Amino acid sequence: RAVDLLELVQLSGLERRYPAQLSGGQRQRVALARAMAVEPNVLLLDEPFGALDAQVRKELRRWLREIHDRTGHTTIFVTHDQEEALELADRVVVMSKGAIEQVGTPDEIYDHPVSPFVYGFIGQSNCLDVTLANGEIWHEDRPIGLRAGNEPDGAATLYFRPHDVELIDGCGGCLAGLVTASRRVAGTRHLELDLGRKHAPVEIELPPERAASTDHTRIAFRPTRWKLFRKGGQKEAPLIEAEAPVLAATGT
DSSP: OHHHHHHHTTOTTOTTOOGGGSOHHHHHHHHHHHHHHTOOSEEEEESTTTTSOHHHHHHHHHHHHHHHHHHOOEEEEEOSOHHHHHHHOSSEEEEETTEEEEEEOHHHHHHSOOSHHHHHHSSOOEEEEEEEETTEEEETTEEEEEEOTTOOSEEEEEEEOTTSEEEOSSOSSSEEEEEEEEEEETTEEEEEEEOSTTOOOEEEEOOHHHHTOSOOSEEEEEESEEEEEESSOTTSOOSEEEEOSSTTOOOO
16 A cells, blocks of 8 residues: 555655655655545645745645546645645635635636635735716726716725736726836736825736837726725625726626
């Protein structure tokens, strides 16, 4: 059984090594082999890669998914790494302060978060305080080109992902900010924008055709996919969820 497990976790030939002679990733593989030795009905992995560097974590994630598919063990994987959860899991359970916020597939959790906490916790997101007035969404003193349907006037919070934006030439009904930082994220160019006053910086992803441009002093943009939550609590259902690049879009 030990020989079979060492082969399964790709450590054949290292049977006589002591723990100090193994790397961190190899020690984690040994720990997994020991857990599987008793043929458990459920395998619980609590932050198994927490002490490893980013590249080793990525390699072990792929390997762990292959092990799971080969053995068929039901596996509960506990992690604070959102990327890890989205890559590994068939179903994700997002928890906050001991309570379940949302359960769903990785795509459901990422594309349709049901609370501000889930939206802010899973993946990158931007959050803006806005106002609903006469069926339009306003930021500070102007409408931003998004419709609020028939919702009553009042304060709300707008969430959107950095990649869910379109750049606007000029700014007749949109958001605009000064570029304060530029960085690469997973091969794409991201800009950090200062929208003024007391707002937190907003991050947007540049489309490939604009990424090489050096004229990035002030950017005008509009969210193309977004979610609106009424002010008043983390648990409230979303007010509006929409793909709305133009004023005519109504949301759902």
